[in-house]
Amino acid sequence: MKICLRYLGDPGYQQGIGQELGVSQATVSRTVDRVLNSIDAQSNEWIKFPTTNHELMEAKRVWQSMYKFPTAINVIDCPHIEILKPNRHGDEYINRKGKPTLNVPATCDAREMFTSVDVSWPGSVHDSRI
Structure with missing residues (x-):
């Protein structure tokens, strides 16, 4: 480890x-x-998006009670995680700042737990495309 x-x-x-x-x-x-x-x-045991009506209602309740944000169930961001430039298709991983990265869209719930993470996007891909 x-x-x-x-x-x-x-x-x-x-x-x-x-x-x-x-x-x-x-x-x-x-x-x-x-x-x-x-x-x-x-x-999949740790990263779970709410799927049932009960889970969705609970997510909204927590957002409301903690942040006064009543209709949210998750928040999303696409941070760039720096990596070593791959030998194959390496230029696709170069982001707008000239560094090799993965563009990782991820969502979190109100308790700051990940509910989805996708590590399949190279750094050259703009957030709006994801």
């Missing part, structure tokens, strides 16, 4: 991270892949 958190905190070269932590680049790569696949496999 430490290897993956170190990589996610500053996605530099895997070889440098490996040297810093005393493991090989291949170990860094395998560890990051395994941890992220495990998180992805379990994400």
Whole structure:
């Protein structure tokens, strides 16, 4: 987990991270892949959009009680998450500031819990297209 958190905190070269932590680049790569696949496999348990009428009404109630925003069920933003430029189609990931990123539309409920996350958009894609 430490290897993956170190990589996610500053996605530099895997070889440098490996040297810093005393493991090989291949170990860094395998560890990051395994941890992220495990998180992805379990994400539907943690990231849930309200679907039933009861869940929708409860979401509205919480927004009203916490923020006086009566008809909201979620908020959305599209932050850019910096990544290493991929070898394949790398230019598609360059955002308007010239950095390789993913444009990640995500929604949160009033309790600041993610209700949806989409990591499939390259950084060159404008929020309005998503």
